[in-house]
Amino acid sequence: MIGLIKVMGLIPLKWSQRIGRLIGHILYRRRTCSREVARVNLQMCYPDMAEVELERLLQQTLLQNGMTGTEMGPMWGYSQQEGLALLKNVHNEELFDQALADERGVLLLCPHQGNWELVNNYVSSRCPITIMYRPAKSKVFNEWMVSRREQVGCKLVPTTGAGVKHLFAVLKGGGMVGFLPDQEPKARSGVFAPFMAVEQTLTPKLPHELLKRTGAIGLFISVERLPDAEGFDIHFFAADDELYADDAVVAAAALNRGIAQCVAVAPAQYQWTYKRFKRQPDDGKNPYKVAGVP
Known part of the structure:
Protein backbone atom coordinates (compact mmCIF):
# COMPACT_ATOMS: atom_id res chain seq x y z
CA MET A 1 0.00 0.00 0.00
CA ILE A 2 2.81 2.40 0.89
CA GLY A 3 4.55 1.63 -2.41
CA LEU A 4 1.34 2.18 -4.38
CA ILE A 5 0.71 5.54 -2.70
CA LYS A 6 4.31 6.61 -3.40
CA VAL A 7 3.90 5.72 -7.08
CA MET A 8 0.61 7.64 -7.25
CA GLY A 9 2.41 10.60 -5.70
CA LEU A 10 4.70 10.78 -8.74
CA ILE A 11 1.94 11.39 -11.28
CA PRO A 12 0.04 14.64 -11.95
CA LEU A 13 -3.27 15.24 -10.21
CA LYS A 14 -5.03 15.03 -13.57
CA TRP A 15 -3.99 11.41 -14.09
CA SER A 16 -4.57 10.52 -10.46
CA GLN A 17 -8.16 11.69 -10.78
CA ARG A 18 -8.65 9.85 -14.06
CA ILE A 19 -7.63 6.61 -12.36
CA GLY A 20 -9.94 7.41 -9.47
CA ARG A 21 -12.89 7.99 -11.80
CA LEU A 22 -12.18 4.65 -13.47
CA ILE A 23 -12.22 2.92 -10.09
CA GLY A 24 -15.43 4.74 -9.19
CA HIS A 25 -17.02 3.66 -12.46
CA ILE A 26 -16.16 0.02 -11.72
CA LEU A 27 -17.60 0.34 -8.20
CA TYR A 28 -20.81 1.76 -9.62
CA ARG A 29 -21.25 -0.83 -12.38
CA ARG A 30 -20.99 -3.74 -9.94
CA ARG A 31 -23.03 -4.52 -6.84
CA THR A 32 -20.26 -3.49 -4.50
CA CYS A 33 -20.44 -2.70 -0.79
CA SER A 34 -19.46 0.91 -1.54
CA ARG A 35 -22.30 1.35 -4.01
CA GLU A 36 -24.96 -0.21 -1.82
CA VAL A 37 -23.88 1.62 1.35
CA ALA A 38 -23.99 4.91 -0.56
CA ARG A 39 -27.41 4.01 -1.96
CA VAL A 40 -28.82 3.39 1.53
CA ASN A 41 -27.32 6.62 2.89
CA LEU A 42 -28.62 8.74 0.02
CA GLN A 43 -32.10 7.24 0.26
CA MET A 44 -32.19 7.98 3.99
CA CYS A 45 -30.84 11.53 3.70
CA TYR A 46 -32.74 12.54 0.54
CA PRO A 47 -36.08 10.69 0.88
CA ASP A 48 -37.91 13.12 -1.41
CA MET A 49 -35.38 13.03 -4.25
CA ALA A 50 -36.65 11.57 -7.53
CA GLU A 51 -35.29 8.09 -8.27
CA VAL A 52 -33.55 9.18 -11.49
CA GLU A 53 -31.87 12.10 -9.74
CA LEU A 54 -30.81 9.94 -6.80
CA GLU A 55 -29.27 7.36 -9.16
CA ARG A 56 -27.33 10.13 -10.89
CA LEU A 57 -26.09 11.38 -7.52
CA LEU A 58 -25.12 7.83 -6.56
CA GLN A 59 -23.03 7.45 -9.71
CA GLN A 60 -21.28 10.78 -9.16
CA THR A 61 -20.64 9.84 -5.53
CA LEU A 62 -18.74 6.72 -6.56
CA LEU A 63 -16.67 8.68 -9.11
CA GLN A 64 -15.84 11.38 -6.54
CA ASN A 65 -15.00 8.86 -3.81
CA GLY A 66 -12.76 7.00 -6.26
CA MET A 67 -10.82 10.21 -6.84
CA THR A 68 -10.48 10.78 -3.10
CA GLY A 69 -8.79 7.40 -2.84
CA THR A 70 -6.32 7.87 -5.67
CA GLU A 71 -5.53 11.43 -4.53
CA MET A 72 -3.83 9.96 -1.47
CA GLY A 73 -0.69 9.80 -3.60
CA PRO A 74 -0.52 13.51 -4.39
CA MET A 75 -1.83 14.56 -0.98
CA TRP A 76 0.75 12.50 0.92
CA GLY A 77 3.50 12.58 -1.71
CA TYR A 78 3.63 16.26 -2.61
CA SER A 79 5.53 18.80 -0.52
CA GLN A 80 3.49 21.35 1.43
CA GLN A 81 4.13 23.97 -1.26
CA GLU A 82 3.00 21.60 -4.02
CA GLY A 83 -0.10 20.77 -2.00
CA LEU A 84 -0.92 24.43 -1.40
CA ALA A 85 -0.58 25.08 -5.14
CA LEU A 86 -3.69 22.91 -5.60
CA LEU A 87 -5.72 25.35 -3.48
CA LYS A 88 -7.50 27.89 -5.67
CA ASN A 89 -9.93 29.78 -3.43
CA VAL A 90 -10.70 30.08 0.28
CA HIS A 91 -14.32 31.10 0.86
CA ASN A 92 -15.28 33.00 4.02
CA GLU A 93 -11.62 33.15 5.05
CA GLU A 94 -12.44 36.09 7.30
CA LEU A 95 -14.09 33.61 9.70
CA PHE A 96 -10.75 31.82 10.05
CA ASP A 97 -8.90 35.11 10.47
CA GLN A 98 -11.30 36.15 13.23
CA ALA A 99 -10.83 32.83 15.00
CA LEU A 100 -7.04 33.18 14.86
CA ALA A 101 -7.26 36.69 16.31
CA ASP A 102 -9.32 35.43 19.27
CA GLU A 103 -7.43 34.35 22.37
CA ARG A 104 -9.65 31.34 22.88
CA GLY A 105 -8.90 27.92 21.43
CA VAL A 106 -10.44 26.87 18.10
CA LEU A 107 -12.13 23.54 17.38
CA LEU A 108 -12.00 23.14 13.60
CA LEU A 109 -14.73 20.70 12.50
CA CYS A 110 -13.91 19.07 9.17
CA PRO A 111 -16.35 16.54 7.63
CA HIS A 112 -15.25 13.93 5.08
CA GLN A 113 -15.97 16.19 2.13
CA GLY A 114 -13.96 16.60 -1.09
CA ASN A 115 -10.38 15.83 -0.12
CA TRP A 116 -10.06 16.77 3.54
CA GLU A 117 -6.30 16.09 3.54
CA LEU A 118 -5.83 19.54 1.99
CA VAL A 119 -7.01 21.07 5.28
CA ASN A 120 -3.76 19.91 6.91
CA ASN A 121 -1.72 21.80 4.32
CA TYR A 122 -3.69 25.01 4.46
CA VAL A 123 -4.18 25.34 8.22
CA SER A 124 -0.59 24.32 9.02
CA SER A 125 0.62 27.09 6.72
CA ARG A 126 -1.28 29.59 8.89
CA CYS A 127 -0.90 28.24 12.44
CA PRO A 128 -0.06 25.10 14.46
CA ILE A 129 -2.87 22.54 14.59
CA THR A 130 -3.37 19.26 16.45
CA ILE A 131 -5.57 16.69 14.74
CA MET A 132 -7.15 13.54 16.14
CA TYR A 133 -6.98 10.48 13.89
CA ARG A 134 -8.02 6.84 14.01
CA PRO A 135 -4.88 4.64 13.86
CA ALA A 136 -4.58 2.14 11.00
CA LYS A 137 -4.53 -1.56 11.88
CA SER A 138 -1.07 -2.04 10.35
CA LYS A 139 1.60 -0.57 12.63
CA VAL A 140 4.01 -0.04 9.72
CA PHE A 141 1.41 1.74 7.58
CA ASN A 142 0.17 3.76 10.55
CA GLU A 143 3.66 5.08 11.38
CA TRP A 144 4.24 6.01 7.74
CA MET A 145 0.81 7.66 7.45
CA VAL A 146 1.42 9.78 10.55
CA SER A 147 4.86 10.85 9.33
CA ARG A 148 3.46 11.88 5.93
CA ARG A 149 0.65 13.90 7.46
CA GLU A 150 2.90 15.55 10.03
CA GLN A 151 5.46 16.60 7.42
CA VAL A 152 3.22 19.57 6.51
CA GLY A 153 3.41 20.84 10.09
CA CYS A 154 0.35 19.45 11.89
CA LYS A 155 0.55 17.23 14.98
CA LEU A 156 -1.50 14.02 15.12
CA VAL A 157 -2.85 12.35 18.25
CA PRO A 158 -4.66 8.98 18.26
CA THR A 159 -8.24 8.31 19.35
CA THR A 160 -7.16 7.17 22.81
CA GLY A 161 -7.66 8.53 26.31
CA ALA A 162 -4.24 10.17 26.17
CA GLY A 163 -5.07 11.67 22.77
CA VAL A 164 -8.31 13.17 24.08
CA LYS A 165 -6.51 14.68 27.10
CA HIS A 166 -4.04 16.29 24.74
CA LEU A 167 -6.88 17.91 22.77
CA PHE A 168 -8.29 19.45 25.94
CA ALA A 169 -4.85 20.78 26.86
CA VAL A 170 -4.33 22.36 23.42
CA LEU A 171 -7.71 24.11 23.47
CA LYS A 172 -7.28 25.33 27.05
CA GLY A 173 -3.96 26.83 25.95
CA GLY A 174 -5.65 28.77 23.16
CA GLY A 175 -4.46 26.44 20.37
CA MET A 176 -6.26 24.89 17.41
CA VAL A 177 -7.62 21.35 17.20
CA GLY A 178 -8.91 19.60 14.08
CA PHE A 179 -11.71 17.05 14.46
CA LEU A 180 -13.62 14.84 11.98
CA PRO A 181 -17.17 15.08 13.38
CA ASP A 182 -19.05 12.70 11.08
CA GLN A 183 -17.77 9.31 12.18
CA GLU A 184 -20.11 7.07 14.14
CA PRO A 185 -18.86 6.81 17.74
CA LYS A 186 -19.31 3.97 20.18
CA ALA A 187 -22.74 4.00 21.80
CA ARG A 188 -21.43 5.32 25.13
CA SER A 189 -19.58 8.15 23.38
CA GLY A 190 -22.51 9.55 21.44
CA VAL A 191 -26.08 10.81 21.53
CA PHE A 192 -28.84 10.45 18.97
CA ALA A 193 -29.66 13.64 17.08
CA PRO A 194 -31.05 14.56 13.63
CA PHE A 195 -28.78 14.57 10.61
CA MET A 196 -30.45 15.80 7.43
CA ALA A 197 -33.62 13.66 7.04
CA VAL A 198 -32.45 10.96 9.48
CA GLU A 199 -34.10 11.83 12.79
CA GLN A 200 -31.93 9.57 14.95
CA THR A 201 -28.22 9.57 14.09
CA LEU A 202 -25.59 8.52 16.61
CA THR A 203 -23.40 11.63 16.91
CA PRO A 204 -20.13 12.06 18.86
CA LYS A 205 -20.34 13.92 22.19
CA LEU A 206 -16.65 14.81 22.25
CA PRO A 207 -16.97 18.09 20.27
CA HIS A 208 -19.61 19.29 22.76
CA GLU A 209 -17.40 18.34 25.71
CA LEU A 210 -14.33 20.00 24.18
CA LEU A 211 -16.20 23.27 23.62
CA LYS A 212 -17.98 23.36 26.98
CA ARG A 213 -14.97 22.49 29.13
CA THR A 214 -12.44 24.74 27.37
CA GLY A 215 -14.50 27.73 26.19
CA ALA A 216 -13.15 27.22 22.67
CA ILE A 217 -14.71 28.48 19.43
CA GLY A 218 -16.25 26.07 16.92
CA LEU A 219 -15.68 26.57 13.19
CA PHE A 220 -16.58 24.34 10.22
CA ILE A 221 -14.30 23.77 7.25
CA SER A 222 -14.83 21.70 4.11
CA VAL A 223 -13.03 21.04 0.84
CA GLU A 224 -14.57 21.16 -2.64
CA ARG A 225 -12.95 19.39 -5.60
CA LEU A 226 -13.03 21.55 -8.73
CA PRO A 227 -13.76 20.02 -12.15
CA ASP A 228 -11.14 19.04 -14.73
CA ALA A 229 -8.31 18.72 -12.18
CA GLU A 230 -8.31 22.49 -11.64
CA GLY A 231 -7.62 22.00 -7.93
CA PHE A 232 -9.67 22.56 -4.79
CA ASP A 233 -11.55 25.25 -2.90
CA ILE A 234 -11.85 25.51 0.87
CA HIS A 235 -15.04 26.74 2.54
CA PHE A 236 -15.44 28.03 6.10
CA PHE A 237 -18.81 28.11 7.88
CA ALA A 238 -19.69 29.74 11.18
CA ALA A 239 -21.04 27.47 13.92
CA ASP A 240 -24.67 27.61 15.01
CA ASP A 241 -25.04 29.17 18.49
CA GLU A 242 -26.68 25.94 19.66
CA LEU A 243 -23.36 24.14 19.16
CA TYR A 244 -22.49 25.65 22.58
CA ALA A 245 -25.75 24.57 24.26
CA ASP A 246 -25.60 22.87 27.66
CA ASP A 247 -27.79 20.03 26.36
CA ALA A 248 -25.64 17.49 24.50
CA GLN A 261 -24.13 22.80 5.36
CA CYS A 262 -20.70 21.58 4.29
CA VAL A 263 -22.21 18.68 2.33
CA ALA A 264 -24.57 21.03 0.47
CA VAL A 265 -21.62 22.70 -1.29
CA ALA A 266 -20.99 19.54 -3.34
CA PRO A 267 -23.22 16.61 -2.23
CA ALA A 268 -21.57 14.03 -4.50
CA GLN A 269 -18.20 14.71 -2.87
CA TYR A 270 -19.30 13.62 0.59
CA GLN A 271 -18.18 10.21 1.90
CA TRP A 272 -21.56 8.51 1.46
CA THR A 273 -19.77 5.15 1.24
CA TYR A 274 -19.31 5.16 5.04
CA LYS A 275 -21.81 3.25 7.21
CA ARG A 276 -22.95 6.29 9.16
CA PHE A 277 -26.23 4.86 10.47
CA LYS A 278 -25.35 1.36 11.68
CA ARG A 279 -26.53 1.87 15.25
CA GLN A 280 -30.17 2.74 15.73
CA PRO A 281 -31.92 3.71 19.01
CA ASP A 282 -33.92 1.16 20.99
CA ASP A 283 -32.11 -1.72 19.28
CA GLY A 284 -33.49 -0.68 15.89
CA LYS A 285 -32.46 -2.66 12.84
CA ASN A 286 -29.22 -1.90 11.03
CA PRO A 287 -30.38 -0.34 7.72
CA TYR A 288 -27.44 -1.81 5.81
CA LYS A 289 -28.31 -5.34 6.92
CA VAL A 290 -31.96 -4.71 6.08
CA ALA A 291 -30.91 -3.64 2.55
CA GLY A 292 -28.70 -6.72 2.17
CA VAL A 293 -25.54 -4.73 1.60
CA PRO A 294 -22.79 -7.18 0.49
Whole structure:
Protein backbone atom coordinates (compact mmCIF):
# COMPACT_ATOMS: atom_id res chain seq x y z
CA MET A 1 0.00 0.00 0.00
CA ILE A 2 2.81 2.40 0.89
CA GLY A 3 4.55 1.63 -2.41
CA LEU A 4 1.34 2.18 -4.38
CA ILE A 5 0.71 5.54 -2.70
CA LYS A 6 4.31 6.61 -3.40
CA VAL A 7 3.90 5.72 -7.08
CA MET A 8 0.61 7.64 -7.25
CA GLY A 9 2.41 10.60 -5.70
CA LEU A 10 4.70 10.78 -8.74
CA ILE A 11 1.94 11.39 -11.28
CA PRO A 12 0.04 14.64 -11.95
CA LEU A 13 -3.27 15.24 -10.21
CA LYS A 14 -5.03 15.03 -13.57
CA TRP A 15 -3.99 11.41 -14.09
CA SER A 16 -4.57 10.52 -10.46
CA GLN A 17 -8.16 11.69 -10.78
CA ARG A 18 -8.65 9.85 -14.06
CA ILE A 19 -7.63 6.61 -12.36
CA GLY A 20 -9.94 7.41 -9.47
CA ARG A 21 -12.89 7.99 -11.80
CA LEU A 22 -12.18 4.65 -13.47
CA ILE A 23 -12.22 2.92 -10.09
CA GLY A 24 -15.43 4.74 -9.19
CA HIS A 25 -17.02 3.66 -12.46
CA ILE A 26 -16.16 0.02 -11.72
CA LEU A 27 -17.60 0.34 -8.20
CA TYR A 28 -20.81 1.76 -9.62
CA ARG A 29 -21.25 -0.83 -12.38
CA ARG A 30 -20.99 -3.74 -9.94
CA ARG A 31 -23.03 -4.52 -6.84
CA THR A 32 -20.26 -3.49 -4.50
CA CYS A 33 -20.44 -2.70 -0.79
CA SER A 34 -19.46 0.91 -1.54
CA ARG A 35 -22.30 1.35 -4.01
CA GLU A 36 -24.96 -0.21 -1.82
CA VAL A 37 -23.88 1.62 1.35
CA ALA A 38 -23.99 4.91 -0.56
CA ARG A 39 -27.41 4.01 -1.96
CA VAL A 40 -28.82 3.39 1.53
CA ASN A 41 -27.32 6.62 2.89
CA LEU A 42 -28.62 8.74 0.02
CA GLN A 43 -32.10 7.24 0.26
CA MET A 44 -32.19 7.98 3.99
CA CYS A 45 -30.84 11.53 3.70
CA TYR A 46 -32.74 12.54 0.54
CA PRO A 47 -36.08 10.69 0.88
CA ASP A 48 -37.91 13.12 -1.41
CA MET A 49 -35.38 13.03 -4.25
CA ALA A 50 -36.65 11.57 -7.53
CA GLU A 51 -35.29 8.09 -8.27
CA VAL A 52 -33.55 9.18 -11.49
CA GLU A 53 -31.87 12.10 -9.74
CA LEU A 54 -30.81 9.94 -6.80
CA GLU A 55 -29.27 7.36 -9.16
CA ARG A 56 -27.33 10.13 -10.89
CA LEU A 57 -26.09 11.38 -7.52
CA LEU A 58 -25.12 7.83 -6.56
CA GLN A 59 -23.03 7.45 -9.71
CA GLN A 60 -21.28 10.78 -9.16
CA THR A 61 -20.64 9.84 -5.53
CA LEU A 62 -18.74 6.72 -6.56
CA LEU A 63 -16.67 8.68 -9.11
CA GLN A 64 -15.84 11.38 -6.54
CA ASN A 65 -15.00 8.86 -3.81
CA GLY A 66 -12.76 7.00 -6.26
CA MET A 67 -10.82 10.21 -6.84
CA THR A 68 -10.48 10.78 -3.10
CA GLY A 69 -8.79 7.40 -2.84
CA THR A 70 -6.32 7.87 -5.67
CA GLU A 71 -5.53 11.43 -4.53
CA MET A 72 -3.83 9.96 -1.47
CA GLY A 73 -0.69 9.80 -3.60
CA PRO A 74 -0.52 13.51 -4.39
CA MET A 75 -1.83 14.56 -0.98
CA TRP A 76 0.75 12.50 0.92
CA GLY A 77 3.50 12.58 -1.71
CA TYR A 78 3.63 16.26 -2.61
CA SER A 79 5.53 18.80 -0.52
CA GLN A 80 3.49 21.35 1.43
CA GLN A 81 4.13 23.97 -1.26
CA GLU A 82 3.00 21.60 -4.02
CA GLY A 83 -0.10 20.77 -2.00
CA LEU A 84 -0.92 24.43 -1.40
CA ALA A 85 -0.58 25.08 -5.14
CA LEU A 86 -3.69 22.91 -5.60
CA LEU A 87 -5.72 25.35 -3.48
CA LYS A 88 -7.50 27.89 -5.67
CA ASN A 89 -9.93 29.78 -3.43
CA VAL A 90 -10.70 30.08 0.28
CA HIS A 91 -14.32 31.10 0.86
CA ASN A 92 -15.28 33.00 4.02
CA GLU A 93 -11.62 33.15 5.05
CA GLU A 94 -12.44 36.09 7.30
CA LEU A 95 -14.09 33.61 9.70
CA PHE A 96 -10.75 31.82 10.05
CA ASP A 97 -8.90 35.11 10.47
CA GLN A 98 -11.30 36.15 13.23
CA ALA A 99 -10.83 32.83 15.00
CA LEU A 100 -7.04 33.18 14.86
CA ALA A 101 -7.26 36.69 16.31
CA ASP A 102 -9.32 35.43 19.27
CA GLU A 103 -7.43 34.35 22.37
CA ARG A 104 -9.65 31.34 22.88
CA GLY A 105 -8.90 27.92 21.43
CA VAL A 106 -10.44 26.87 18.10
CA LEU A 107 -12.13 23.54 17.38
CA LEU A 108 -12.00 23.14 13.60
CA LEU A 109 -14.73 20.70 12.50
CA CYS A 110 -13.91 19.07 9.17
CA PRO A 111 -16.35 16.54 7.63
CA HIS A 112 -15.25 13.93 5.08
CA GLN A 113 -15.97 16.19 2.13
CA GLY A 114 -13.96 16.60 -1.09
CA ASN A 115 -10.38 15.83 -0.12
CA TRP A 116 -10.06 16.77 3.54
CA GLU A 117 -6.30 16.09 3.54
CA LEU A 118 -5.83 19.54 1.99
CA VAL A 119 -7.01 21.07 5.28
CA ASN A 120 -3.76 19.91 6.91
CA ASN A 121 -1.72 21.80 4.32
CA TYR A 122 -3.69 25.01 4.46
CA VAL A 123 -4.18 25.34 8.22
CA SER A 124 -0.59 24.32 9.02
CA SER A 125 0.62 27.09 6.72
CA ARG A 126 -1.28 29.59 8.89
CA CYS A 127 -0.90 28.24 12.44
CA PRO A 128 -0.06 25.10 14.46
CA ILE A 129 -2.87 22.54 14.59
CA THR A 130 -3.37 19.26 16.45
CA ILE A 131 -5.57 16.69 14.74
CA MET A 132 -7.15 13.54 16.14
CA TYR A 133 -6.98 10.48 13.89
CA ARG A 134 -8.02 6.84 14.01
CA PRO A 135 -4.88 4.64 13.86
CA ALA A 136 -4.58 2.14 11.00
CA LYS A 137 -4.53 -1.56 11.88
CA SER A 138 -1.07 -2.04 10.35
CA LYS A 139 1.60 -0.57 12.63
CA VAL A 140 4.01 -0.04 9.72
CA PHE A 141 1.41 1.74 7.58
CA ASN A 142 0.17 3.76 10.55
CA GLU A 143 3.66 5.08 11.38
CA TRP A 144 4.24 6.01 7.74
CA MET A 145 0.81 7.66 7.45
CA VAL A 146 1.42 9.78 10.55
CA SER A 147 4.86 10.85 9.33
CA ARG A 148 3.46 11.88 5.93
CA ARG A 149 0.65 13.90 7.46
CA GLU A 150 2.90 15.55 10.03
CA GLN A 151 5.46 16.60 7.42
CA VAL A 152 3.22 19.57 6.51
CA GLY A 153 3.41 20.84 10.09
CA CYS A 154 0.35 19.45 11.89
CA LYS A 155 0.55 17.23 14.98
CA LEU A 156 -1.50 14.02 15.12
CA VAL A 157 -2.85 12.35 18.25
CA PRO A 158 -4.66 8.98 18.26
CA THR A 159 -8.24 8.31 19.35
CA THR A 160 -7.16 7.17 22.81
CA GLY A 161 -7.66 8.53 26.31
CA ALA A 162 -4.24 10.17 26.17
CA GLY A 163 -5.07 11.67 22.77
CA VAL A 164 -8.31 13.17 24.08
CA LYS A 165 -6.51 14.68 27.10
CA HIS A 166 -4.04 16.29 24.74
CA LEU A 167 -6.88 17.91 22.77
CA PHE A 168 -8.29 19.45 25.94
CA ALA A 169 -4.85 20.78 26.86
CA VAL A 170 -4.33 22.36 23.42
CA LEU A 171 -7.71 24.11 23.47
CA LYS A 172 -7.28 25.33 27.05
CA GLY A 173 -3.96 26.83 25.95
CA GLY A 174 -5.65 28.77 23.16
CA GLY A 175 -4.46 26.44 20.37
CA MET A 176 -6.26 24.89 17.41
CA VAL A 177 -7.62 21.35 17.20
CA GLY A 178 -8.91 19.60 14.08
CA PHE A 179 -11.71 17.05 14.46
CA LEU A 180 -13.62 14.84 11.98
CA PRO A 181 -17.17 15.08 13.38
CA ASP A 182 -19.05 12.70 11.08
CA GLN A 183 -17.77 9.31 12.18
CA GLU A 184 -20.11 7.07 14.14
CA PRO A 185 -18.86 6.81 17.74
CA LYS A 186 -19.31 3.97 20.18
CA ALA A 187 -22.74 4.00 21.80
CA ARG A 188 -21.43 5.32 25.13
CA SER A 189 -19.58 8.15 23.38
CA GLY A 190 -22.51 9.55 21.44
CA VAL A 191 -26.08 10.81 21.53
CA PHE A 192 -28.84 10.45 18.97
CA ALA A 193 -29.66 13.64 17.08
CA PRO A 194 -31.05 14.56 13.63
CA PHE A 195 -28.78 14.57 10.61
CA MET A 196 -30.45 15.80 7.43
CA ALA A 197 -33.62 13.66 7.04
CA VAL A 198 -32.45 10.96 9.48
CA GLU A 199 -34.10 11.83 12.79
CA GLN A 200 -31.93 9.57 14.95
CA THR A 201 -28.22 9.57 14.09
CA LEU A 202 -25.59 8.52 16.61
CA THR A 203 -23.40 11.63 16.91
CA PRO A 204 -20.13 12.06 18.86
CA LYS A 205 -20.34 13.92 22.19
CA LEU A 206 -16.65 14.81 22.25
CA PRO A 207 -16.97 18.09 20.27
CA HIS A 208 -19.61 19.29 22.76
CA GLU A 209 -17.40 18.34 25.71
CA LEU A 210 -14.33 20.00 24.18
CA LEU A 211 -16.20 23.27 23.62
CA LYS A 212 -17.98 23.36 26.98
CA ARG A 213 -14.97 22.49 29.13
CA THR A 214 -12.44 24.74 27.37
CA GLY A 215 -14.50 27.73 26.19
CA ALA A 216 -13.15 27.22 22.67
CA ILE A 217 -14.71 28.48 19.43
CA GLY A 218 -16.25 26.07 16.92
CA LEU A 219 -15.68 26.57 13.19
CA PHE A 220 -16.58 24.34 10.22
CA ILE A 221 -14.30 23.77 7.25
CA SER A 222 -14.83 21.70 4.11
CA VAL A 223 -13.03 21.04 0.84
CA GLU A 224 -14.57 21.16 -2.64
CA ARG A 225 -12.95 19.39 -5.60
CA LEU A 226 -13.03 21.55 -8.73
CA PRO A 227 -13.76 20.02 -12.15
CA ASP A 228 -11.14 19.04 -14.73
CA ALA A 229 -8.31 18.72 -12.18
CA GLU A 230 -8.31 22.49 -11.64
CA GLY A 231 -7.62 22.00 -7.93
CA PHE A 232 -9.67 22.56 -4.79
CA ASP A 233 -11.55 25.25 -2.90
CA ILE A 234 -11.85 25.51 0.87
CA HIS A 235 -15.04 26.74 2.54
CA PHE A 236 -15.44 28.03 6.10
CA PHE A 237 -18.81 28.11 7.88
CA ALA A 238 -19.69 29.74 11.18
CA ALA A 239 -21.04 27.47 13.92
CA ASP A 240 -24.67 27.61 15.01
CA ASP A 241 -25.04 29.17 18.49
CA GLU A 242 -26.68 25.94 19.66
CA LEU A 243 -23.36 24.14 19.16
CA TYR A 244 -22.49 25.65 22.58
CA ALA A 245 -25.75 24.57 24.26
CA ASP A 246 -25.60 22.87 27.66
CA ASP A 247 -27.79 20.03 26.36
CA ALA A 248 -25.64 17.49 24.50
CA VAL A 249 -28.48 16.50 22.13
CA VAL A 250 -29.16 20.12 21.16
CA ALA A 251 -25.45 20.64 20.55
CA ALA A 252 -25.23 17.42 18.51
CA ALA A 253 -28.12 18.55 16.31
CA ALA A 254 -26.29 21.84 15.69
CA LEU A 255 -23.13 19.88 14.87
CA ASN A 256 -25.02 17.83 12.30
CA ARG A 257 -26.55 20.95 10.76
CA GLY A 258 -23.05 22.32 10.30
CA ILE A 259 -21.98 19.09 8.60
CA ALA A 260 -25.04 19.22 6.33
CA GLN A 261 -24.13 22.80 5.36
CA CYS A 262 -20.70 21.58 4.29
CA VAL A 263 -22.21 18.68 2.33
CA ALA A 264 -24.57 21.03 0.47
CA VAL A 265 -21.62 22.70 -1.29
CA ALA A 266 -20.99 19.54 -3.34
CA PRO A 267 -23.22 16.61 -2.23
CA ALA A 268 -21.57 14.03 -4.50
CA GLN A 269 -18.20 14.71 -2.87
CA TYR A 270 -19.30 13.62 0.59
CA GLN A 271 -18.18 10.21 1.90
CA TRP A 272 -21.56 8.51 1.46
CA THR A 273 -19.77 5.15 1.24
CA TYR A 274 -19.31 5.16 5.04
CA LYS A 275 -21.81 3.25 7.21
CA ARG A 276 -22.95 6.29 9.16
CA PHE A 277 -26.23 4.86 10.47
CA LYS A 278 -25.35 1.36 11.68
CA ARG A 279 -26.53 1.87 15.25
CA GLN A 280 -30.17 2.74 15.73
CA PRO A 281 -31.92 3.71 19.01
CA ASP A 282 -33.92 1.16 20.99
CA ASP A 283 -32.11 -1.72 19.28
CA GLY A 284 -33.49 -0.68 15.89
CA LYS A 285 -32.46 -2.66 12.84
CA ASN A 286 -29.22 -1.90 11.03
CA PRO A 287 -30.38 -0.34 7.72
CA TYR A 288 -27.44 -1.81 5.81
CA LYS A 289 -28.31 -5.34 6.92
CA VAL A 290 -31.96 -4.71 6.08
CA ALA A 291 -30.91 -3.64 2.55
CA GLY A 292 -28.70 -6.72 2.17
CA VAL A 293 -25.54 -4.73 1.60
CA PRO A 294 -22.79 -7.18 0.49
